[in-house]
Amino acid sequence: MGRMKKLLDQSLRPLVIYAMVVLIISIPVYFLTINWIWENELDKHHYAIREKLEKRLTSMDLPDSSVSEMINMLDKVQPGFSFTQTAAPSPDSSYTLIRFDTFMNDREQFRCLTTDIRVNGTLLRVLIETNMEEIDETILAIAAVTIFFFILLLAGFVYLNRKTSLRVWRPFYETLASLHAFRLEGGKPAALPVSQVTEFTDLNQSLDRLMEASLASYRQQKEFTENASHELQTPLAIIKSKLDLLLQSRSLDQSQMQILEDAYQAINRVTRINKNLLLLAKIEHAQFDGQQDISLPTLLTALSVQFADRFESSGIRYIQQVSEMTLQANPMLLEILITNLLVNSLRHTPAGGSVSIRAEQRKLIFANTGTSPLDEQNLFRRFAQASSEHAGSGLGLAIAREICERYNWQIAYDFDCSHHHFTVSF
Structure with a gap:
């Protein structure tokens, strides 16, 4: 471009x-x-x-x-x-x-x-x-005087044209600034400036209608997601408990046990998806408002202990190079962000590979060995799989991006030197 x-x-x-x-x-x-x-x-x-x-x-x-x-x-x-x-x-x-x-x-x-x-x-x-x-x-004297006044006239024209254009186009730039600040999760349309220019007034009216329609659709989508997730919690819990009882039964043969085990794994996945959808709805509803200063190395050390068994069982080497860095955020959201990125690194690291976390100039970089780049177009989309080899719930990175957007952080991915890199810029 x-x-x-x-x-x-x-x-x-x-x-x-x-x-x-x-x-x-x-x-x-x-x-x-x-x-x-x-x-x-x-x-x-x-x-x-x-x-x-x-x-x-x-x-x-x-x-x-x-x-x-x-x-x-x-x-x-x-x-x-x-x-x-x-x-x-x-x-x-x-x-x-x-x-x-x-x-x-x-x-x-x-x-x-x-x-x-x-x-x-x-x-x-x-x-x-x-x-x-x-x-x-x-001729030289007349040409010099003419060129001088010509340039003076041109400079004045450019200056006056720019000043006039800035005044004429001010409502447009104010509208643009309002649209930049507009967020669907805010629940309110952007306050667009009043203009005496017919074209800008028509533009603002069209944008108002578009924002209202988008907000209505967004509210319906959130309500459906939240209601459906809430409604699914009870039947999923019942199905899971019934499967637990069946798995404990001694009257089942090996083939029946395998069928129940597959069903149990599927229910577990649906349960995780349901919990993630509820979490996304809560993040979008700004239900995690509490913020405090969090020591990033301390949090990473605590989380790495929880993942130690998984690192060891997969033969993956874990490297942490993070000096003292303090962030102001909600502790639960920051923990979810790092956990999701760690899980993602584990999922796409082959046995015997390595996962490293390092900090550089207010950036946190997750790097892990890999064989081929992920599908960047589907990385942060909900229910989209970035790799056909390691399928997850399809919501982990979407939640990570939602958390980053909430705090105006930037999250990016690249594949270089046989390593996946996820970078969060604070």
């Missing part, structure tokens, strides 16, 4: 990408536009200079020799002007070129106009040049 993304980031991302694309496209457009405007203005300026030059030289009414001297003087001292006498007129030409400029002692870019003027009947070819290096500086 890929990395999750927030809803607000999903809406902002295409806008930011679009803005960046527009910014990138705008840079050459700015350059071409400003360059075109600059060249157009320079061309107008050159024609204005041509008109002024022709009018002033003509209005001065100087003799040809004086006009020639003035033109020679202008040709030498005025940068950007060049005069050449010509016999026939030519079309005007405006163009841009890059050449070495002796005045600036560097390669420069020029905008040029080649045109004709007539002074005292003499036709002169005039070249007017203007250095265009200022264009690059102008």
Whole structure:
């Protein structure tokens, strides 16, 4: 599964990408536009200079020799002007070129106009040049200012959009927080916030109906489980006592005794399932409210003594590596949790294997040797078997998970290096 993304980031991302694309496209457009405007203005300026030059030289009414001297003087001292006498007129030409400029002692870019003027009947070819290096500086300055304000505008847009979106979506996040805190075992629907937005109001009404229906179904399921378990206790006890009497009878042959023994084992299993269902109902009804500080090493040592015979009879080595750790919980629930995990470890450990319990950073790890991983999908489900080889009641790990959920602990399973690992994180 890929990395999750927030809803607000999903809406902002295409806008930011679009803005960046527009910014990138705008840079050459700015350059071409400003360059075109600059060249157009320079061309107008050159024609204005041509008109002024022709009018002033003509209005001065100087003799040809004086006009020639003035033109020679202008040709030498005025940068950007060049005069050449010509016999026939030519079309005007405006163009841009890059050449070495002796005045600036560097390669420069020029905008040029080649045109004709007539002074005292003499036709002169005039070249007017203007250095265009200022264009690059102008373009850079305008581009820098534009980019600055563009980024400022984009940042403001992102900020305002996020602030506005957070305000608009606040009821949604409040609803989400309420749903996170909702628990079926609490018996009450989550308190959803009131919103003036039609869509959020419809969403909350639908969620209210869904939670009410779920709570009703959950209550019915709990009542059925609890009532059925209570009702089954008496007939199961009667059947078990009758079987006890029959097993003590001496008038039965070997085949009849085997049938009774099988029936007795089946009744014992049903009785265990019934007790576990009652225990689950009590846990869900929060009937184990009393909490106290419990020393985990002390509790583990006491329980390991109870399992010593089973470890010895199966040839299983038991290892306990738990330093001092104190938990605040109901003593009975914590004992049931550890007992169920120990029973589960014993059930899935082959003869001659090992079972170890160790503590690491507020984690309790049950490890036991095994041959193949368990079915993780069915591990903590009620009446589901994680392994076909070692069938139990199907409720032990479900009870363990229910206890962990009650205290907001995490329980996880993994299979590594031929060992089953059940980890409870406190």
